[in-house]
Amino acid sequence: MADGCACDRHAHMYLTVEDALERGLSVADPVTETEILPLEQAIGRVLAEDCASKVDMPAFDNSAMDGYAIRTGDLGDGPVFELPIAGRVAAGDCGDHDAPEGSALRIFTGAPVPPEFDAVLMQEDCDLLIDRIRFSRRPKPGQHIRRAGEDLCAGGPILRRGCEIGPREMAALASAGYGEVLVFRKLKVTIFSTGSELRHPGEPIGPGQIYNSNRYMLLALLQKPWIELTDRGPVEDDPTRLEQVLREACDASDLIVTTGGVSVGDEDHMPRLFSAIGGETDVMKVAMKPGKPVMFGRRGRALYVGLPGNPVSAYVTWQIIGSQMMARRAGLCHRPQITVQAVLAEPVQRRAGRQEYRPVQIDGTSPRGLPNVRLMAPAYSGRVALLAQADGLAIIPAEIEGLPAGHSIELLRF
Ligand SMILES: Nc1nc2c(c(=O)[nH]1)N[C@H]1C(S)=C(S)[C@@H](COP(=O)(O)OP(=O)(O)OC[C@H]3O[C@@H](n4cnc5c(N)ncnc54)[C@H](O)[C@@H]3O)O[C@H]1N2
């Protein structure tokens, strides 16, 4: 039967996805070495310290609008108020002015509001009469003034160690006064794809040969500012050569990711070779579909993740288990994957035993506004092109044999 489904009768002997992930995270020790980088070089890196603001945010009382600063105590009973304009403060000025009591100060967004002024009027709410303003709505004290420290006082927390420094984190660090930051060193990751049948895309292909897609998928998945990647390319199914490359990779890397050669055939060498070079296997086989033969273990400080060769199996096992182990190893704090509720557009029938991650396409929304999903082919572990057309993976729990159309299902959206 396609997709190894016939072997589901052994599924109860394998670790559940949940247990495998828990074990994977428990053996993926975060790197401890750090470096200090100028902020602009820290983009996409992993923060290695809790960060507190070095300044009050905002740093000083400032105007939220372009308009006029006034002292509300200067205002009479109304209903119309008039004040002469006696000074001007713009963003970047220190706030000095010569506007005496009973006058208004021309002010612009971001300019310091001198302490004796307690409200700002938007210019749209004032009539400008050459050198005076007239307005009819009495401003409330504090109106349109952003007070020093109202967002955060100096010393207040802004970011936790273990976050990825993306655009929002860069902005927070910059506004908090960080010219440089402490980050974890890059994670050294080595990849190689095993298989004598593999050819580079673009090369002529002979009988029994296929294009190596896993290599390119991993190159894309591992393109991260916090990774220092070594790509050993494809390695043929020659145990001597595979052992040499695996040993060198384990000596030089924090994490080694391979594809293929983890199942039970005569040319599936990786589990045995990993033991032969002194590796300790933590997990071999997981009750998941696709990806049952996935394995991982440790050798010294190196973490090894052996993904199955079938391209969809490699992708799914990486997303569900491998990528989370890698993130933890790099110092990132653990973020469980977010699923959304979806509705089955058609019934599912399958063999129970393994938790399944089935590629689906979204086909409109249900009456409750949830995405309707159509399951793609039931046999798909080698169908990598199908993955590129999918919108996500529907998660079918291990014990489920069938579900009717209209039933809700968890969806991992791409
Ligand atoms: N007797 C059994 N046979 C298999 C079992 C089993 O339990 N008993 N499990 C099946 C399952 S499930 C999977 S998944 C595969 C995984 O096998 P391997 O990890 O050993 O992978 P390979 O045999 O090396 O390759 C499988 C398949 O994928 C193609 N492949 C490999 N590498 C690439 C690559 N870089 N790019 C594109 N395609 C690749 C390869 O040509 C094979 O077709 O084992 C089942 N067998």
Ligand code: MOO
């Ligand atoms: O079903 Mo395998 O698990 O083809 O990946």
